[in-house]
Structures are given as structure tokens and as C-alpha cells.
Amino acid sequence: MNKREGEGWSRRNAEAAQERDVHANSASPVIAAFKVFQQELDTRHDKHERLVKISRDVTIESKRAIFLLHRVTSVPDAERPPILNEAEGKLEGVRQKIGQIAEELRGEDIFQFHRAFTAGIQEYVEAVSFLHYIRHRGLISLEEINARLVFMKAENPDPKDSAEAAPSGAHVLTFQVTPADYLLGVADLTGELMRLCIGSVGNGDIDTPFQLSQFLRQIHDGFSYIGNTGPYEVSKKLHTLRQSLGKVEDACYALRVRGSEIPKHMLADVFCSRTAHLDTEEGVV
Structure with a gap:
């Protein structure tokens, strides 16, 4: 056997041994357990990234509402209600984004993902409390904020459902600001x-x-x-x-x-x- 044939034989043996190891490992309960862990971690990381993106949108829209509210100092009192209503409309859109966070956290421990969305929630609290102060000259309470973070989500929307009635399979989601x-x-x-x-x-x-x-x-x-x-x-x-x-x-x-x-x-x-x-x-x- 020459040198080249010896190298080919060694390579084939190494590949066969590697293939046997793969088959052996696939049947190993330890490898199976780690594959489950990998899937759980990938799912958790994906959820974390989605929450970060939603939180970023919440922050941006809340800042826009705050910038809009600062215009009340430069307009007469009669022109303030349209600005306040427009800001309320923006904050309603922010609340829908927070509803997406509540959907992502359904059945999860909120504190495992808290760092992913806390910045957006803080910005929302700042915006909604700023609007409340301009309107009422007081501080909004935590209970008042949480009372508006209740969402109706439909599992499988039925086109036969009327606009007034709750959709078929609907469930209520709540988000609680810490x-x-x-x-x-x-x-x-x-x-x-x-x-x-x-x-x-x-x-x-x-x-x-x-x-x-x-x-x-x-x-x-x-x-x-x-x-x-x-x-x-x-x-x-x-x-x-x-x-x-x-x-x-x-x-x-x-x-x-x-x-x-x-x-x-x-x-x-x-x-x-x-x-x-x-x-x-x-x-x-």
C-alpha cells in the first residue's frame, strides 16, 4: 500500500467513525435534552428581540406625543383642545403597541423579559402623565394608568361577529406597569x-x-x-x-x-x- 492509498484509507475510517458517533449521539438522552434546551433558548431569544423592537416603537411614539404637548405653551387657550386630542390619539396608538407586549408576555414571567421593554414603558408613563398634568394639573396614579391597559384579543376572528359584540374566542389581556x-x-x-x-x-x-x-x-x-x-x-x-x-x-x-x-x-x-x-x-x- 502506497502513501496515497494509506491516506485515503485513514480518511474513510475517520469519516465512518464520525458517522457512527453522530448516530450514537442522536440516540443519547443527554444530546436530546440539550436539543430541547437549545430550542427553548432560541424561542426565548426571539421573543426578547421582538419585545425590544416593540419597546423601541413605544418610545418613539411616546416622545412624539411629548413634543406635540409642548406646543400648548405657544398657542391660545382656545387652540389647546385639538393639540391635546391629537396627543391622546398618539397615546392610544402607543397603548396598542403595549397590547402587543401583553400578547408576547401571555403565559410568561414578566420579570424574565422586563429589561427588554422597561425603557418604552417608562417613556409611555412620562407621556401620559405629562398629558394628565396639562389637563388636570395633577399627577396621574399608577392605578389610572393600568386601568387603560386592558386589551381584547381574538383567537380566531369570525367575520360574522358584529362590531359591538366580542369576537368568538376572544380573551382579555392586561398589562400592569410595575x-x-x-x-x-x-x-x-x-x-x-x-x-x-x-x-x-x-x-x-x-x-x-x-x-x-x-x-x-x-x-x-x-x-x-x-x-x-x-x-x-x-x-x-x-x-x-x-x-x-x-x-x-x-x-x-x-x-x-x-x-x-x-x-x-x-x-x-x-x-x-x-x-x-x-x-x-x-x-x-
């Missing part, structure tokens, strides 16, 4: 209220900054009860909350002390310059 996501969304709300204060000052609204100052002080006092016992993100956002409160109080100071000597259209410039000075002192770039 207390931690609610607190984080409210903490982010304070930044939007600070921007609302700046816009109000720029349009000569003297009353809104003082209302915002009192409201932000109440939120700050509420967060102070939590202290360091809450989630890490809450304590991290408390610094931003205090900054927003300080800027609104600074605006109130400027209005109270210098409001009579500065024209209304220049108040926002004075306030913004004082805010930039405060940020520089605090090391904010």
Missing part, C-alpha cells in the same frame, strides 16, 4: 415640566411657573420618602429631579423679584442665561 417603571417615568416627567416652565415664561405666562414649582416640590418630597431603598435608577434620577426643581424655583425667583422691571418677552432669555450659569457651576456641559 411600580418601579411608574416611579422612573414620573422622575423623567419633571424634566418635561421644567421645559414647560421655560416655554410658559417665554410666552409671558406668570402663573404656570409657580404652579409647577409647587407641584415639583410635592414630587420631590414624595421621592424623599423612598430614599436609597428604591431601585438604583430612581436614586440616580433624583439628581436630575433636584436640578429641574432648582431651575423652576430660579424662574419663580426671577419672576417675583425682577418680573416687574423686565418685559415679558425678555423673561425667558434672562431665565435661560441664569439656568446656563447654574449648569456651569454644577459641572453640567
Whole structure:
């Protein structure tokens, strides 16, 4: 047997041995168990990616609603209802996206996938609480938010079902915002209220900054009860909350002390310059 024939024989033996190992492993209970684990992990990873994509859509649409709501400071009171209704329509679309999250989490442990969608839920809480404050000058409760996250899903829609009646095989899905996501969304709300204060000052609204100052002080006092016992993100956002409160109080100071000597259209410039000075002192770039 020459060298080439020997190499061919060795290769064929190696391939045959590998084939025997494959057949042996396919019948092994250990390999079978790991194949089941692989399928479960692939299914879980796919669900996680779908939740991340839905959460991203929830974040984008919630931000658009917030940007729309900031327009209320630049229009007369008579033109505010159409803006608020349009923002409510956008948030209704966001709720439908959250309904998709509820569908994905059906029969699952919510906390196994919580990190995949928490950012979007926090943004939604921020948007819906901002709209609630503009309308009612108060803070929306966690129960009020969750009460609107109830969805009717149909297993197999029947075209014979009327629009008023529940579809055949319909089931009710609920999504519950966690207390931690609610607190984080409210903490982010304070930044939007600070921007609302700046816009109000720029349009000569003297009353809104003082209302915002009192409201932000109440939120700050509420967060102070939590202290360091809450989630890490809450304590991290408390610094931003205090900054927003300080800027609104600074605006109130400027209005109270210098409001009579500065024209209304220049108040926002004075306030913004004082805010930039405060940020520089605090090391904010």
C-alpha cells in the first residue's frame, strides 16, 4: 500500500467513525435534552428581540406625543383642545403597541423579559402623565394608568361577529406597569415640566411657573420618602429631579423679584442665561 492509498484509507475510517458517533449521539438522552434546551433558548431569544423592537416603537411614539404637548405653551387657550386630542390619539396608538407586549408576555414571567421593554414603558408613563398634568394639573396614579391597559384579543376572528359584540374566542389581556417603571417615568416627567416652565415664561405666562414649582416640590418630597431603598435608577434620577426643581424655583425667583422691571418677552432669555450659569457651576456641559 502506497502513501496515497494509506491516506485515503485513514480518511474513510475517520469519516465512518464520525458517522457512527453522530448516530450514537442522536440516540443519547443527554444530546436530546440539550436539543430541547437549545430550542427553548432560541424561542426565548426571539421573543426578547421582538419585545425590544416593540419597546423601541413605544418610545418613539411616546416622545412624539411629548413634543406635540409642548406646543400648548405657544398657542391660545382656545387652540389647546385639538393639540391635546391629537396627543391622546398618539397615546392610544402607543397603548396598542403595549397590547402587543401583553400578547408576547401571555403565559410568561414578566420579570424574565422586563429589561427588554422597561425603557418604552417608562417613556409611555412620562407621556401620559405629562398629558394628565396639562389637563388636570395633577399627577396621574399608577392605578389610572393600568386601568387603560386592558386589551381584547381574538383567537380566531369570525367575520360574522358584529362590531359591538366580542369576537368568538376572544380573551382579555392586561398589562400592569410595575411600580418601579411608574416611579422612573414620573422622575423623567419633571424634566418635561421644567421645559414647560421655560416655554410658559417665554410666552409671558406668570402663573404656570409657580404652579409647577409647587407641584415639583410635592414630587420631590414624595421621592424623599423612598430614599436609597428604591431601585438604583430612581436614586440616580433624583439628581436630575433636584436640578429641574432648582431651575423652576430660579424662574419663580426671577419672576417675583425682577418680573416687574423686565418685559415679558425678555423673561425667558434672562431665565435661560441664569439656568446656563447654574449648569456651569454644577459641572453640567
